[in-house]
Amino acid sequence: MYIKYLQLINFRNYKELNIELNKNINVFIGNNAQGKTNILESIYYCSIGKSPRTNKDKELINWNGKEAYIKLYVSKDRIDKKIEIKIFKEGKKGVNVNSIKVNKISDLMGVFNVVMFSPEDLKIVKESPSHRRKFLDIELCKLSKKYYFNLVQYNKVLNERNVVLRKWDKKNLDMLQVYDEQLAKYGAYIVKTRDHYVKKLTEKGIIIHKNITSGSENIEFNYITGVKSIDNSEEEILNLLENNRLKDFEKRITSFGPHRDDFSIKINGVDTRSYGSQGQQRTSVLTIKFASLEIIKETIGEYPVLLLDDVLSELDSNRQKYILNSISDIQTFITCTGIEDIKNNLKKDSQLFVVEKGFVNRI
Numbered sequence: 001m002y003i004k005y006l007q008l009i010n011f012r013n014y015k016e017l018n019i020e021l022n023k024n025i026n027v028f029i030g031n032n033a034q035g036k037t038n039i040l041e042s043i044y045y046c047s048i049g050k051s052p053r054t055n056k057d058k059e060l061i062n063w064n065g066k067e068a069y070i071k072l073y074v075s076k077d078r079i080d081k082k083i084e085i086k087i088f089k090e091g092k093k094g095v096n097v098n099s100i101k102v103n104k105i106s107d108l109m110g111v112f113n114v115v116m117f118s119p120e121d122l123k124i125v126k127e128s129p130s131h132r133r134k135f136l137d138i139e140l141c142k143l144s145k146k147y148y149f150n151l152v153q154y155n156k157v158l159n160e161r162n163v164v165l166r167k168w169d170k171k172n173l174d175m176l177q178v179y180d181e182q183l184a185k186y187g188a189y190i191v192k193t194r195d196h197y198v199k200k201l202t203e204k205g206i207i208i209h210k211n212i213t214s215g216s217e218n219i220e221f222n223y224i225t226g227v228k229s230i231d232n233s234e235e236e237i238l239n240l241l242e243n244n245r246l247k248d249f250e251k252r253i254t255s256f257g258p259h260r261d262d263f264s265i266k267i268n269g270v271d272t273r274s275y276g277s278q279g280q281q282r283t284s285v286l287t288i289k290f291a292s293l294e295i296i297k298e299t300i301g302e303y304p305v306l307l308l309d310d311v312l313s314e315l316d317s318n319r320q321k322y323i324l325n326s327i328s329d330i331q332t333f334i335t336c337t338g339i340e341d342i343k344n345n346l347k348k349d350s351q352l353f354v355v356e357k358g359f360v361n362r363i
Contacts, residue, residue, distance in 0.1 A: 006072055009069040011087075027335075029336055029337070040333055074112050083097055106148045116307040119147055129261070147257055152195075165249055180242060183237065199223075222266070
């Protein structure tokens with residue numbers, strides 16, 4: 001899978017951009033705030049219909065434009081795809097794939113896959129469980145429409161249950177039974193699917209991490225949930241929701257479920273979030289991202305596009321070399337402020353671009 005061509009109109013600081021892309025490595029060089037990351041953002045947006053940087057689509061529209069437009073031509077093993085997205089100021093968007101309107105974002109998922117690695121991804125290791133849950137949910141939604149459906153339904157029922165907890169009297173706690181049964185049903189699927197994915201992360205990640213660290217470190221991921229038996233998760237979730245109703249009413253929020261779950265990251269048996277060095281934390285994220293690449297390849301039969309946003313310059317030479325030697329079959333987009341930091345490890349068939357104030361030129 002690779003992108004042949006990208007067109008942007010009134011997207012961020014690009015009034016208009018038309019660019020043919022290398023099927024191997026594309027490097028975008030320029031000072032900060034010139035528009036390098038905006039290119040990667042537009043590509044990511046075509047994968048899941050959301051930006052990795054903002055929840056407000058209208059922020060993607062150029063100040064002088066009424067709407068933004070993205071067009072990607074994607075070459076795939078089975079059939080090429082043309083993805084077109086219009087983003088309107090009122091917050092709506094229109095999506096077409098091969099000139100056919102896509103009515104639901106779930107129908108866009110899986111059409112074109114990317115894995116993105118940016119400095120913000122350190123939050124997966126360093127910050128709250130919500131960042132790790134978000135990572136799992138995005139990756140699983142890309143791979144499974146069924147997971148996307150169950151996640152949307154779970155969150156909808158969860159919000160409705162929380163409204164009941166905030167507004168109703170204790171006498172009406174029995175009315176939560178319907179919500180609890182639905183949460184248990186959707187939640188069980190989420191827990192089982194996440195647990196399986198985290199096991200896959202460990203399976204792929206162990207090899208990747210050893211290669212990155214020259215065999216000096218072992219990495220392990222473990223899904224953390226209140227469910228003791230994954231096989232009986234629906235029954236367990238229902239029982240725990242029922243047993244916690246009074247507590248939930250007093251706190252006015254649902255205290256148990258996959259919306260509270262997490263996964264741990266350990267290097268040589270030590271928790272990386274609490275005790276890992278900054279280098280170990282950065283390498284953990286790198287392992288997670290490259291393991292995700294392998295899981296996608298194993299699931300759909302071809303590699304996704306890889307987006308590396310301003311991360312190579314912060315890695316030492318060995319880690320740079322590992323990345324650039326590992327992407328021979330993967331179309332990769334790299335942003336950096338200067339080529340000097342990475343040129344020694346860059347392959348000859350790479351295409352270099354200079355980005356300045358919303359203009360892109362080949363070099």
